[in-house]
Amino acid sequence: MKHTVQYFKALADETRLRIMALLLTSGELCVCDLTATLQLPQSTVSRHLSYLKNAGWVNDRREGVWIYYTVAAGNNMKRHLADVLKERLPELTSVADDIKRLASLADGARCA
Amino acid sequence: MKHTVQYFKALADETRLRIMALLLTSGELCVCDLTATLQLPQSTVSRHLSYLKNAGWVNDRREGVWIYYTVAAGNNMKRHLADVLKERLPELTSVADDIKRLASLADGARCA
DNA sequence: TTGACACATTCGTCTATCCGGATATATTCT
């Protein structure tokens, strides 16, 4: 039960919902891509990623200087929630804007 | 988006998840049924019901002295989330215990 | 080894929310 509450706490924040939407849509993103897309300070993005990781929503993987985040596989409850998020979050205008903004970043040169 | 965040904030608490599970399972319950089932102070239960109502998760209906709460109908996002909750929350032991405890209350004399 | 870059963490501050006893309100019955 504690874990379940933690899942929802992790989703109870606008920035973290935007991050989840981007990861669910794009599969895998590094912190600089997320920072550029969300247009927020890097420390803010990193802090929220840390929260999502502790809650079990995402995994990270280092590749050289970059750290890539993905949505973690999970139990029934989490998988079903992720399905709902993936389907419904893009209906929100701010999420749709994020997805467009991410797509418009130059592919090779996303990270300054 | 603000509303969506509010939906999740409302679910980011153990007591409120337990309440949602009971309402999703039983359809309609008055505050005294919930208080007896959850074994929490009445003011605590009432406060959480108020939070759920403000977030748009539940509706209330007065019938004499009692106030009955039900899960509110909602948009796509909310309906899908409610479906997941209804299906998955009873898998948690504390929720299953609540459901049993509610069932064991004498039908006619639930409210002291 | 020095510099540059990506990322994480620390820090002080501020706001939201939790708790539960006490109290207020609404309704019904006599």
Add this chain to the structure above:
DNA sequence: AGAATATATCCGGATAGACGAATGTGTCAA
């Protein structure tokens, strides 16, 4: 009106979490 019951709200105190600038850490290349 007055008492009893169900529910809501108030209160003070405690904790969690958000923010962003500054600083720390890890990696690579020259």
